[in-house]
Amino acid sequence: xxxxxxxxDVVCAEVRGFQHDGSLHxxxxxxxxxKLQRGQLxxxxxxxxxxxxxxxxxxxxxxxDLILGCNGFIWVGEHVVVREIADLKEDEQKLSAEAETFxxxxxxxxxxxxxxxxxxxxxxxxxxxxxxxxxxxxxxVSSNVEIxxxxxxxxxVQTAEGEAKRRGDLLGKKR
Amino acid sequence: LISGDLNLDSTLPxxxxxxxxxxxxxxxxxQGSPASRRARDDTxxxxxxxxxxxxxxxxxxxxxxxxxxxxxxxxxxVETGIIPQANGSARVRMGATEVIASVKAELxxxxxxxxxxxxxxxYVDCSPTAAPMFEGRGSEELSAxxxxxLQRCLLGGKSGAGAAIDLSSLIVVEGKACxxxxxxxxxxxxxxxxxxxxxxxxxxxxxxxxxxxVNVSLNNETDGEPEVDISDEEFLQFDTxxxxxxxxxxxxxxxxxxxxxxxxxxxxxxxxxVSVNSHGQICGLTKRGxxxxxxxxxxxxxxxxKNVSQRFYTLLESAFAAAEAVADE
Numbered sequence: 324x325x326x327x328x329x330x331x332d333v334v335c336a337e338v339r340g341f342q343h344d345g346s347l348h349x350x351x352x353x354x355x356x357x358k359l360q361r362g363q364l365x366x367x368x369x370x371x372x373x374x375x376x377x378x379x380x381x382x383x384x385x386x387x388d389l390i391l392g393c394n395g396f397i398w399v400g401e402h403v404v405v406r407e408i409a410d411l412k413e414d415e416q417k418l419s420a421e422a423e424t425f426x427x428x429x430x431x432x433x434x435x436x437x438x439x440x441x442x443x444x445x446x447x448x449x450x451x452x453x454x455x456x457x458x459x460x461x462x463x464v465s466s467n468v469e470i471x472x473x474x475x476x477x478x479x480v481q482t483a484e485g486e487a488k489r490r491g492d493l494l495g496k497k498r
Numbered sequence: 499l500i501s502g503d504l505n506l507d508s509t510l511p512x513x514x515x516x517x518x519x520x521x522x523x524x525x526x527x528x529q530g531s532p533a534s535r536r537a538r539d540d541t542x543x544x545x546x547x548x549x550x551x552x553x554x555x556x557x558x559x560x561x562x563x564x565x566x567x568x569x570x571x572x573x574x575x576v577e578t579g580i581i582p583q584a585n586g587s588a589r590v591r592m593g594a595t596e597v598i599a600s601v602k603a604e605l606x607x608x609x610x611x612x613x614x615x616x617x618x619x620x621y622v623d624c625s626p627t628a629a630p631m632f633e634g635r636g637s638e639e640l641s642a643x644x645x646x647x648l649q650r651c652l653l654g655g656k657s658g659a660g661a662a663i664d665l666s667s668l669i670v671v672e673g674k675a676c677x678x679x680x681x682x683x684x685x686x687x688x689x690x691x692x693x694x695x696x697x698x699x700x701x702x703x704x705x706x707x708x709x710x711x712v713n714v715s716l717n718n719e720t721d722g723e724p725e726v727d728i729s730d731e732e733f734l735q736f737d738t739x740x741x742x743x744x745x746x747x748x749x750x751x752x753x754x755x756x757x758x759x760x761x762x763x764x765x766x767x768x769x770x771x772v773s774v775n776s777h778g779q780i781c782g783l784t785k786r787g788x789x790x791x792x793x794x795x796x797x798x799x800x801x802x803x804k805n806v807s808q809r810f811y812t813l814l815e816s817a818f819a820a821a822e823a824v825a826d827e
Contacts, residue, residue, distance in 0.1 A: 331544035332548075333546045333549065358548075360546070360547070360548025360549075360552075361548055362548070362549075364546075425551075425559060426555050431555070431556065435561060435562075435563065435564065435565040436565070439564060439565055469565065470561070470565025471564055471565035471570060472565075474564060474572075474573065
């Protein structure tokens, strides 16, 4: 097992069931036993992630994987192509020959924008959904907000006001 | 937080808390000894190799995990006068790092060696709420290191020469009575860059400090104990234009970053903390981390720190002005 996983590794797996002794039966999503590598992991309060049909989202327009865990762990990283197990060892050698294999800058920008959107929404206390995260990231692009300025006061207020308006409109429609 | 009937005030407060950064439980390794690096394994959440690779890649490509460039600071907020019982106090937040500094002034006796100077002591404590490893005696080493780092930058030599605070201004009666300043720093939340945040907090706290005016009556000179009457109303403010700030440059791979988060600090090979005053003069220097540095690299880091300090002074001044504006309301 140590040839595949180490302590502190990030793993994406679904709970398939409970064993009779209380241990969990996990199923990884067939790429590399579910190990997540090229990206960043954020933690948010767990109640902000609700159970949905899909938690693993492949955002094609950004070539980014966004995983919303019900435990509050949010993974934003490069898209991982489903591969045969035989390719595993080759990939591990690649990771150690470092500099040439850094994430390309465009993908990195998308990852940082989505991650900041998630951080911002969790600070505002909004339930995290993939639609809201993408919407917030796109709003920051259309408002010409720099990636790191997404965590500043102005965009904070803009996002909160946008959501308030959206919910107000929703209430208006119901009536 | 948000209920069904949302009625957001159109004027939200301008000083919103910065969004918290998570995974900060990968607490900064108390820089230096291998023993303390082992202690880091007790933290709640670690970093996988893939994440470390991502952080290093971001620094190499000038796009860090939160979108900052290598020499960009996190959002800086400042509050003054947060401890009413102290003579001066301040809270500084840089991202998720939060520190408090307080200045207390008490009347004391000057030392025999320096009868014309007051005394200043600086002590830093790391609250156990900041990180799990700070519980019990876990923070001793880090607190000692931070205290010494700050003392080196702010207190000058043993004779008090070169100190940021003019110690002669603290004298009340030469040889008999002087002000003792106790500067205390507290780390409330730890997400990297503690030294810079503490130095900024101390600078702001000193700007906020008022030393009561004293009236000295010298009738009892034969006793050796002059009567000192501490005024309740009049206060002397400090001139803090000479107090330096500290800029820490963390070297990761071939590049330096400023204002590192604790995740980024975990990837450092070495770090150089430079204390620079407003005239651009270097007041102190500390190098941490096991990797050796070529002298040319050190000189380069010093000049980068000097340039960055100009921007940091501006940031600190505008944050301080905003804090004063709020306090006046």
